[in-house]
Amino acid sequence: xxxxxxxxxxxxxxxxxxxxxxxxxxxxxxxxxxxxxxxxxxxxxxxxxxxxxxxxxxxxxxxxxxxxxxxxxxxxxxxxxxxxxxxxxxxxxxxxxxxxxxxxxxxxxxxxxxxxxxxxxxxxxxxxxxxxxxxxxxxxxxxxxxxxxxxxxxxxxxxxxxxxxxxxxxxxxxxxxxxxxxxxxxxxxxxxxxxxxxxxxxxxxxxxxx
Numbered sequence: 001x002x003x004x005x006x007x008x009x010x011x012x013x014x015x016x017x018x019x020x021x022x023x024x025x026x027x028x029x030x031x032x033x034x035x036x037x038x039x040x041x042x043x044x045x046x047x048x049x050x051x052x053x054x055x056x057x058x059x060x061x062x063x064x065x066x067x068x069x070x071x072x073x074x075x076x077x078x079x080x081x082x083x084x085x086x087x088x089x090x091x092x093x094x095x096x097x098x099x100x101x102x103x104x105x106x107x108x109x110x111x112x113x114x115x116x117x118x119x120x121x122x123x124x125x126x127x128x129x130x131x132x133x134x135x136x137x138x139x140x141x142x143x144x145x146x147x148x149x150x151x152x153x154x155x156x157x158x159x160x161x162x163x164x165x166x167x168x169x170x171x172x173x174x175x176x177x178x179x180x181x182x183x184x185x186x187x188x189x190x191x192x193x194x195x196x197x198x199x200x201x202x203x204x205x206x207x208x209x210x
Contacts, residue, residue, distance in 0.1 A: 004150040006139070008033055008068070009119035010040040010157070011057055012187040013126065016169035017157055019207040022200075026135045029120065030154050032142035035063045035071050040159055042115050044187040048090045049178050052186065055083050057115060069116040080108045087189070094177050096196035100129060104189065126188050130200050172205035174198075 005024040010017055017040075021027060035041070042057040058074040073079075084105055091097045107125055112118035127134055146152050156166060163169050163185050171184045174195050183190070191199045 004028060005153055006030060006146055006150055007153040007157075008041065008155065009116060009123060010044070011042050011115070011119050012044040012055070012122055012189055013040065014044065014157070014163075014169075014185050014187060015171075015191060015203065015206060016163045016166070016185050018126070018130070018188055018203050019169045020153055020157065021134070022132070022203055022207055024134070024151070026137070028150070029123075029136065029138045030142070031069050031116070031138040031140075033068050033154065035066050035068045036155070037063070038159065040157065041068060041119065043159070044189075045183075045185075046087065046090055046187055046190055047176055047178050047183040048086065052179075052183050053086065053090075055086065055187075057083075057118065059115060069114065071115050073112055073115050073118060075111045084108055091177060091189070091193040094193040095175075097193050099196055100189070100192050126192075129192050130188075130203070131197075132200070169206055172202050174202050 003024065004026040005021060006028045007020070008030045042059060044055050045052050046055060047053075056079075058077045058079050060072045060074045063071055087104075088101070091101075103125060107118075107121050112121070124136070127136075157163075157168070169185055171182065173182045174191065176183055176190065176194055188199070191202060195202060
């Protein structure tokens with residue numbers, strides 16, 4: 001296992017994100033990056049009865065040149081209740097829904113002021129659910145060039161390009177509640193609700209070095 005990876009936060013990250021992290025025992029979160037619009041920082045994808053659906057956390061104001069850590073969640077729009085109804089409808093009949101639902105609902109229901117803090121709490125939830133013992137730290141300043149021995153994955157996993165070209169995730173199919181075709185690279189919550197304790201093994205099979 002390699003030592004350290006530097007990466008930004010995502011909202012309920014994708015399987016590709018965790019395939020990238022699984023090879024490292026230390027994770028450094030980039031705390032000083034500029035906000036990037038239309039990215040995984042406030043969105044994810046799940047499988048519903050009708051389609052693969054994007055879940056989005058609404059943000060306040062305009063964010064040109066703003067640091068991601070300073071971007072606020074728009075809690076006036078009652079987004080968390082609507083999002084949870086969508087998640088519940090999609091996964092309440094999945095084999096491991098009851099195992100993870102209460103903890104996830106509690107995090108989504110809490111009124112976080114900043115999307116950065118919400119994403120960090122959800123990352124911790126995901127790592128705990130996977131039973132991964134990873135050391136998490138945050139950057140003190142933004143630097144363009146990082147030390148030898150640290151892999152720089154900042155802005156590598158983006159919604160603007162599909163995953164095959166990045167070589168981090170090679171889908172290992174598993175049972176999903178909905179869909180005639182397998183939904184690739186969804187949020188980790190899809191894998192957790194569907195496969196529970198087997199999630200880590202499936203990620204290992206899905207990783208480019210698995």
